Amino acid sequence: MGILEKITQIQEELARTQKNKATEYHIGLLKGKLARYRQQLLEPPPGSSSSPGQGFEVSKSGDARVALIGFPSVGKSSLLSKITKTKSEVAQYAFTTLTSVPGVLEYNGSEIQILDLPGIIQGASEGKGRGRQVVSTAKTADLILMVLDATKSDEQRAILERELEAVGIRLNKERPNVYFKIKKAGGLKFNATSPPKYLDEKMVGNILRDYKIHNADVLIRDPEVTVEDFIDVINANHRSYIPCLYCYNKIDAVSLEETDRLARQPNTVVISVSMDLGIDDLLERIWADLSLLRIFTKRKGVAPNFSEPMVIRKAHNSIEDVCDAIHRDFKSKFRYALVWGASAKHSPQKCGLQHLIEDEDVVSIFTK
Ligand SMILES: Nc1nc2c(ncn2[C@@H]2O[C@H](COP(=O)(O)OP(=O)(O)OP(=O)(O)O)[C@@H](O)[C@H]2O)c(=O)[nH]1
Numbered sequence: 001m002g003i004l005e006k007i008t009q010i011q012e013e014l015a016r017t018q019k020n021k022a023t024e025y026h027i028g029l030l031k032g033k034l035a036r037y038r039q040q041l042l043e044p045p046p047g048s049s050s051s052p053g054q055g056f057e058v059s060k061s062g063d064a065r066v067a068l069i070g071f072p073s074v075g076k077s078s079l080l081s082k083i084t085k086t087k088s089e090v091a092q093y094a095f096t097t098l099t100s101v102p103g104v105l106e107y108n109g110s111e112i113q114i115l116d117l118p119g120i121i122q123g124a125s126e127g128k129g130r131g132r133q134v135v136s137t138a139k140t141a142d143l144i145l146m147v148l149d150a151t152k153s154d155e156q157r158a159i160l161e162r163e164l165e166a167v168g169i170r171l172n173k174e175r176p177n178v179y180f181k182i183k184k185a186g187g188l189k190f191n192a193t194s195p196p197k198y199l200d201e202k203m204v205g206n207i208l209r210d211y212k213i214h215n216a217d218v219l220i221r222d223p224e225v226t227v228e229d230f231i232d233v234i235n236a237n238h239r240s241y242i243p244c245l246y247c248y249n250k251i252d253a254v255s256l257e258e259t260d261r262l263a264r265q266p267n268t269v270v271i272s273v274s275m276d277l278g279i280d281d282l283l284e285r286i287w288a289d290l291s292l293l294r295i296f297t298k299r300k301g302v303a304p305n306f307s308e309p310m311v312i313r314k315a316h317n318s319i320e321d322v323c324d325a326i327h328r329d330f331k332s333k334f335r336y337a338l339v340w341g342a343s344a345k346h347s348p349q350k351c352g353l354q355h356l357i358e359d360e361d362v363v364s365i366f367t368k
Pocket residue numbers: 070071072073074075076077078079089090091092093094095096097098117118119120249250251252253271272273274275
């Protein structure tokens with residue numbers, strides 16, 4: 001039996017198994033198997049050196065990467081052509097775009113790479129169309145912009161989410177708070193900081209055995225961790241946690257009421273590329289969701305250049321991170337920094353490597 005059939009078989013079994021206390025261990029095991037087979041499906045065939053995304057790779061450039069993901073003809077290429085200087089072919093027929101087309105969005109002094117991609121359809125993660133390459137490319141993005149057609153049914157959103165889920169992408173989700181370490185001996189050591197609601201030692205042991213893992217330390221640090229989350233922890237190397245912004249295009253073709261309903265969904269923006277509606281709002285949201293910070297570096301006696309910020313990630317916002325971004329061994333020469341702006345208690349504040357900066361701070365670094 002091929003992997004695809006095995007996957008279908010498990011999905012069918014999951015669908016017909018009633019969820020209750022007696023079946024929960026079996027369901028957990030099935031979910032673990034399903035994740036294992038999906039992973040095999042994504043691995044390149046033995047002997048080939050090609051990665052699943054091959055043919056699509058565009059080198060990363062700029063401060064961050066945004067991937068446009070959506071069904072055919074929702075307006076991905078129209079959007080790329082609108083917000084960057086790149087012109088990607090636009091047409092009424094599906095699958096106009098056949099490869100990845102990069103463009104550069106200049107925003108807040110930063111350069112954001114926008115990747116226009118072919119449309120994907122249901123079954124993409126299993127290899128339909130160019131789906132596999134598209135979803136693998138999505139994995140490399142700092143933000144997924146899911147482009148949806150406001151005139152189409154609500155179902156499109158859920159179908160696309162499932163396709164991305166199937167290749168190990170987790171949208172708008174934190175990595176599960178679980179400590180997991182495979183050992184050489186000692187059996188399973190299962191602990192939890194407070195009683196987990198959806199997991200226990202037997203469940204975890206069953207799933208791990210199916211993965212042929214017999215010795216491991218498991219510490220569940222969050223009682224809300226589910227079976228799916230735990231399976232993600234086992235497969236951590238193949239999981240990407242990526243923010244997703246849902247963007248409904250073509251609102252010119254639906255009623256105001258419908259536009260309003262769509263706009264109220266979480267993490268959602270509504271636009272019309274052809275009527276130029278909502279584009280500024282979209283760019284603002286892209287910027288916010290990328291969690292980037294601008295800092296202006298200043299040399300002694302010279303005013304900072306406010307048109308050319310240095311762009312770093314909010315999650316890595318110490319002076320040490322700034323040094324690392326300038327040069328690999330810059331911090332070995334570091335003496336102190338002077339900081340002006342929101343993060344400074346007084347202006348300027350003299351700071352060490354651990355100081356955390358905020359958006360639009362001005363920083364002067366003094367070296368040995
Ligand atoms: N009504 C309306 N039509 C739009 C809008 N934006 C794009 N379109 C039309 O939608 C069709 C598809 O646009 P594309 O940009 O080629 O769509 P795509 O998502 O790149 O399509 P594929 O590359 O085939 O996946 C074209 O006929 C566009 O003119 C919009 O805001 N409103």
